[in-house]
Amino acid sequence: MGQSLQKKRLALITVVYWFLLLYLLAALSWWFIELWQQNEEMYAFKKDLVHPSDPSFALVMKKITDERNRNMAQYIGEGTTFLLLTLIGASFVYRATRRQIRMNAQQQNFMMAVTHELKTPIAVAKLNLETLRKHALDPEKQQKIISTTLQETNRLNDLCDNILLSSQLESGGFSMLKEKCNLSSLAGESVQAFRLRFPQRIIETAVEPEVFIEADMLMMKLAINNLVENALKYAPPDKPIRVMLEKGAGFVELTVQDQGPGIADEEKLKVFDRFYRIGHEKTRLTKGTGLGLYLTRKIVEDHRGKIFIRDNHPTGSNFVIRFEPAAA
Numbered sequence: 161m162g163q164s165l166q167k168k169r170l171a172l173i174t175v176v177y178w179f180l181l182l183y184l185l186a187a188l189s190w191w192f193i194e195l196w197q198q199n200e201e202m203y204a205f206k207k208d209l210v211h212p213s214d215p216s217f218a219l220v221m222k223k224i225t226d227e228r229n230r231n232m233a234q235y236i237g238e239g240t241t242f243l244l245l246t247l248i249g250a251s252f253v254y255r256a257t258r259r260q261i262r263m264n265a266q267q268q269n270f271m272m273a274v275t276h277e278l279k280t281p282i283a284v285a286k287l288n289l290e291t292l293r294k295h296a297l298d299p300e301k302q303q304k305i306i307s308t309t310l311q312e313t314n315r316l317n318d319l320c321d322n323i324l325l326s327s328q329l330e331s332g333g334f335s336m337l338k339e340k341c342n343l344s345s346l347a348g349e350s351v352q353a354f355r356l357r358f359p360q361r362i363i364e365t366a367v368e369p370e371v372f373i374e375a376d377m378l379m380m381k382l383a384i385n386n387l388v389e390n391a392l393k394y395a396p397p398d399k400p401i402r403v404m405l406e407k408g409a410g411f412v413e414l415t416v417q418d419q420g421p422g423i424a425d426e427e428k429l430k431v432f433d434r435f436y437r438i439g440h441e442k443t444r445l446t447k448g449t450g451l452g453l454y455l456t457r458k459i460v461e462d463h464r465g466k467i468f469i470r471d472n473h474p475t476g477s478n479f480v481i482r483f484e485p486a487a488a
């Protein structure tokens with residue numbers, strides 16, 4: 161329902177916009193032609209008033225011609241300024257409206273995704289709890305059900321953290337608490353937690369020990385978790401992912417590598433936009449909100465770092481975070 165209504169509204173807005181713009185341009189052209197004609201008429205009228213036998217004919221004619229040229233130059237100047245201002249204003253309105261429409265569509269996608277993301281873990285947890293209450297299961301089965309319920313609750317918790325943090329960061333209501341932190345330990349702990357959550361997945365590491373940066377520990381952990389979570393989510397389950405940490409001359413680089421589908425060049429910047437997800441909500445197989453990379457970039461930039469994507473060969477992507485190391 162929403163989409164076709166939105167398309168109709170968009171079509172109406174586009175028609176009104178072009179109509180107004182063309183009307184304005186036509187009015188401007190009309191105004192210019194009218195003034196030009198008036199000027200020419202005045203010139204002809206004044207010319208008729210002087211007679212060639214008049215001793216000051218040449219002088220008067222020069223005055224009349226100068227006046228006509230001056231008026232013309234004034235109309236051209238004013239017309240051009242007005243035309244330029246109109247075009248600048250129109251392109252500004254056009255771009256702002258398009259941005260707004262894109263943002264609305266993304267927000268709508270986000271609401272659909274969030275509702276889905278929230279409902280699934282709740283439904284799973286509810287079902288599991290009901291099963292536990294109704295049936296006297298053997299301890300092994302009980303443990304299995306409890307651990308899937310916990311996994312779902314963790315997912316729910318991560319999602320709520322992402323949503324809350326995103327709105328706090330947007331409204332400027334969040335301040336980071338930076339201290340010297342051991343990025344090697346942080347990356348190691350994050351990988352360890354994922355290995356427990358996804359025992360069937362292979363997570364390789366090449367983490368240089370004792371790499372320190374100035375950072376808000378919780379935020380940094382969230383950024384790393386988002387990247388690892390994406391690598392696990394978007395790469396095939398039988399392919400390993402790899403977390404690397406390297407300290408070079410004047411930089412620290414953390415890379416999360418996967419062998420998934422990779423990210424096309426034209427999407428490499430867009431994926432960091434809020435609510436942005438590649439593809440269409442209806443055809444996508446993976447669940448998500450489009451907040452993870454947005455938050456990760458925000459966190460990295462608040463730590464004066466950079467985040468970018470390099471292709472992995474032969475397939476997949478490398479998400480790279482680059483920081484300055486902490487002073488010794």
Ligand code: ADP
Nearest residue numbers: 390391394431437438448449450451452453454
């Ligand atoms: P979410 O995963 O919730 O959709 P993100 O902001 O984390 O949101 O990611 C934005 C989009 O970038 C994803 O929807 C996905 O299309 C793409 N993406 C992120 N990480 C990867 C990856 N490792 N491999 C391929 N595509 C990815």
